[in-house]
Amino acid sequence: MAKTGSNLSAVLQGANDLRMIDVPIPEPEYGEVQLRQLNCGICGTDVHTWKQAGFGGKALTEPTVLGHESSSVVTKVGEGVTHLKVGDRVATEPGPACYQCKKCKAGRYNLCPVMQVINPQYVSGLSRYAKHRADLCYKLPDNISDEEGAVIEPLAVAVYACKRANIGMGDTVLICGSGSIGLLCLVTVLARGATRVLVTDIGDDKLKVAKKVGATHTLNVRGLSPTEAAAAIEEVLGEPADVSMECTGVPSCVSTAIYATTRGGNVTMVGMGDLVQEVPLGTAAMKEVDIRGVLRYCHDDFTTAVSLVASGKVNVKPLITHRFPLEKSLAALQTTASGVAVKVMVRCAED
Known part of the structure; x- marks a missing residue:
């Protein structure tokens, strides 16, 4: 049962209708973790979803918190989770697959027919708190900053x-x-x-x-x-x-x-x-x-992205050209849509 608290979130109610709303803080269920969001990058998928209330031919059927390029810190651990603990910083992979179909079993779960680019249950980057499947959370080494962690997904x-x-x-x-x-x-x-x-x-x-x-x-x-x-x-x-x-x-x-x-x-x-x-x-x-x-990525690509940044072989810092606080999420989307930015970064945590 989710408890009420301060969880300011950028909630898409319909096409071009983004509202900053205080929503319940979600409690993690089995195999999930609760996350305090740190940073969230904005991309073209977010802009398209904001303008069209859907993406990839699929319309959103319920109010949805936007944002899927996230760095977060674990605040609660659900039952069955053993590889993460409270205080771990993570990057999150949105949109779980079924893991049962032929594509999933062949190791190409990015092609799973039930995979959603925008999954209302787990796409909650533009918020103070969210929950996520623990197996889709990737630990961030100490030498990767919160902002760099939010670039792992597009990397x-x-x-x-x-x-x-x-x-x-x-x-x-x-x-x-x-x-x-x-x-x-x-x-x-x-x-x-x-x-x-x-x-x-x-x-x-x-x-x-x-x-x-x-x-x-x-x-x-x-x-x-x-x-x-x-x-x-x-x-x-x-x-x-x-x-x-x-x-x-x-x-x-x-x-x-x-x-x-x-x-x-x-x-x-x-x-x-x-x-x-x-x-x-x-x-x-x-x-x-x-x-x-090209459609998304798989597990090995995510871990490789973390390694490339941690090792210094890839420097993503110069790509972050504009920054906004969570309260200015609409301005962040508008800036991305204008084409003037390379990577827009939203700070979700209250520092």
Whole structure:
């Protein structure tokens, strides 16, 4: 039974209807922990859910606390939990799978048909307190800050994307889009040994951040057609890209990636765009360019993300460009939606 307390939360009541409400503090059930939220990052999924009251074709059917990129500290431990204790700081993986279907049993639970991108029961990042499945909580080493801990979840997306793209030592990589996911892919491909990485965007400010965190080349493609952009990319690199990571979801950028990728290479689609797009599939077929999708991540990708940050091989701090207190959650969403930020961070804890 949940008890009433001070649990200020950003509750989505409907499309474009976000309200700051004091909700009951949840008590952990079997296999769960109660968490005091520390930080929560804002991403495009949150913005889409806020504007559309749903995501991925699924509408929300009840008021939902937004936010899923969280760092937290354990405040209570439910029965059956042995690997966590009160006081442990954790990063949380949202959206449990069924763990019974063929995909789950094959180790690809990110493809579970019942997996929800936005799960009202466990997506509660923009709150003071929440509960979560203990097996989806990952301990944070002491040398990872609260803010860095809140970037582990989107970094896991980049880790899995690079695995899907099969990034290797010495690769030349094109990254379309220098938003938070594009730049997380950038730092991850560099950690995997890529030697030349070109990042494209239509805004110079974000490209400056890309350069700061290690891009060997950047290119503003504003006003260029896909074929023109691909020609400019090849001129900068001196050759087509071995791998292209498309991080915008915009059809023109997908087309650019296909044109700019070498014969026998691959285009890995990380960004979430329209479910139906017009892109040059014939060109991809003639060049034997594989097109690979990306959906979330699995356990190993999450633990790898923690290790990359803890070891210093990946530095996510420069990606956090805007900060808000929990009370300003709507402003945090609006700032993310405006496109001016790389990563918006909300401080949920009352310091």
